[in-house]
Amino acid sequence: xxxxxxxxxxxxxxxxxxxxxxxxxxxxxxxxxxxxxxxxxxxxxxxxxxxxxxxxxxxxxxxxxxxxxxxxxxxxxxxxxxxxxxxxxxxxxxxxxxxxxxxxxxxxxxxxxxxxxxxxxxxxxxxxxxxxxxxxxxxxxxxxxxxxxxxxxxxxxxxxxxxxxxxxxxxxxxxxxxxxxxxxxxxxxxxxxxxxxxxxxxxxxxxxxxxxxxxxxxxxxxxxxxxxxxxxxxxxxxxxxxxxxxxxxxxxxxxxxxxxxxxxxxxxxxxxxxxxxxxxxx
Numbered sequence: 001x002x003x004x005x006x007x008x009x010x011x012x013x014x015x016x017x018x019x020x021x022x023x024x025x026x027x028x029x030x031x032x033x034x035x036x037x038x039x040x041x042x043x044x045x046x047x048x049x050x051x052x053x054x055x056x057x058x059x060x061x062x063x064x065x066x067x068x069x070x071x072x073x074x075x076x077x078x079x080x081x082x083x084x085x086x087x088x089x090x091x092x093x094x095x096x097x098x099x100x101x102x103x104x105x106x107x108x109x110x111x112x113x114x115x116x117x118x119x120x121x122x123x124x125x126x127x128x129x130x131x132x133x134x135x136x137x138x139x140x141x142x143x144x145x146x147x148x149x150x151x152x153x154x155x156x157x158x159x160x161x162x163x164x165x166x167x168x169x170x171x172x173x174x175x176x177x178x179x180x181x182x183x184x185x186x187x188x189x190x191x192x193x194x195x196x197x198x199x200x201x202x203x204x205x206x207x208x209x210x211x212x213x214x215x216x217x218x219x220x221x222x223x224x225x226x227x228x229x230x231x232x233x234x235x236x237x238x239x240x241x242x243x244x245x246x247x248x249x250x251x252x253x254x255x256x257x258x259x260x261x262x263x264x265x266x267x268x269x270x271x272x273x274x275x276x277x278x279x280x281x282x
Contacts, residue, residue, distance in 0.1 A: 002069040003036075004273055005057065006266025007050045008090070008259075009077030012113030012142065013232070014046075015039045016053035017262040018061045019270055021069055035266075036061025037259055046080035072269030074261050076114075086272060088265050091119060091130050097264030098228040099125040101254035107217040107225045109208055109243070109251075110261070111233040113141045116204075118211035129215040133207060140204075141233045147183055147200055151193055158197050162238020165198030167191075172203070179203070201242035204233070209246045218247065228252045230260040 002021035008014065018036035038056025042049045050073070058064060073084040074093040081087075090110070098108045099121065108119040120129040133140065148155045169186045171179050179200075186196045212218060217225045227249060233239055234257040243251045254260055 001063075001067060003061065003063055003067050004266055004270040005054055005068050005071045006093070006262045006264065006269055007054060007071065007073045007075075007078075007081060007084070008093070008262035008265060009046050009050055009073060009075040009081060010042060010112055010261075011076055011115075012042060012145075013039050013258070014042045014049040014053045014075070014077070015259050015262040016050070016057040017259055017266045018057045018063065018068075019263075019266045021270065021273065035263070036063065037256065037262075039258070042077065046077035047082060050077075050081045050083075070269050070273035072265040072272070074265040086269060088268055090261050091117060091127055093261045093264035093268060094230055095119050095121055095125065095127050095264065096268050097260035097262075098230055098254065100263065100267060101260070102226065102228050102252050105226050105228045105252070107212065107215070107227045109212065109227060109229045111141055111204065111208065111229075111231045111239075113145075113232070116140050116208055116211060118208065118215050118217065120215040120217055131211045131214045133211065141231065143179065143204075144200065144233065144236075146180065147197075150180065150183060151187070151196065153193065153197075158201075159236030159238045161194045162198040162201050162236065163241060165192070165194040165238075167195045168202055169195045169199035170202075171199045198238060198242070201236070201239045202246070204239065205242040205246040208243060212247070218249075225249060226252065228254065230254060230257050232258040234258075 003018045007016045016038045036057040038053040040052045071084050073081045074088045078087040094110045110117040116133040122128040169191050229251045234253045
């Protein structure tokens, strides 16, 4: 049976998702539980990472490479995958994936390893405006990884530790290097790890809120936004809590949120493949 692959080649991790070419009905839905998924660290060899992630997705789906009829790539390394059929920006694929999970979504926040993206959607789910962080990695997921390494905790612990904070410590620098100095100062002053971590989450949330305002989310343009939070950082419950506090609105997170862009690319690739097949048969 034919299947379509979406591959998100990110700076930190490469994700692949498979969708069945025959599984999407008139409602435009695909059962998430039936998808094959794979994720590997990206490293320096982008096409190799895409191959490995795709192989994992095929293995999970019980398919082989001959079943793939179309491949769509997204992410910063999307052009490096020579076996792709089409490349799609992470803005477009992220919006498509988020809207699939939450059809009423009006805004998307994507915090990845090196960048943060705020996206506003129109009534049809299309991108109407977007902004990306312009400063430094202090506004993205890689800063959390470096902070975890310095604090000698696992990245997977950050989200729960943040929820236990009683006195969040301010992290005000927009430069990652200076922000790390602030963390060192807090440690030297005897601040609790939980409070430092929540301060980091609050800092990321402040920067995300600024980007969202710049695309009109929370302003008169979008009075009651339905915000979807995607990317690996969305797995951290403390970050979700910080965003909801700063934005004064609920934040929706898809299951397997780090695969949302790859899923969006696969769905867009599926649509394009069906269109090409229809045109060739007419």
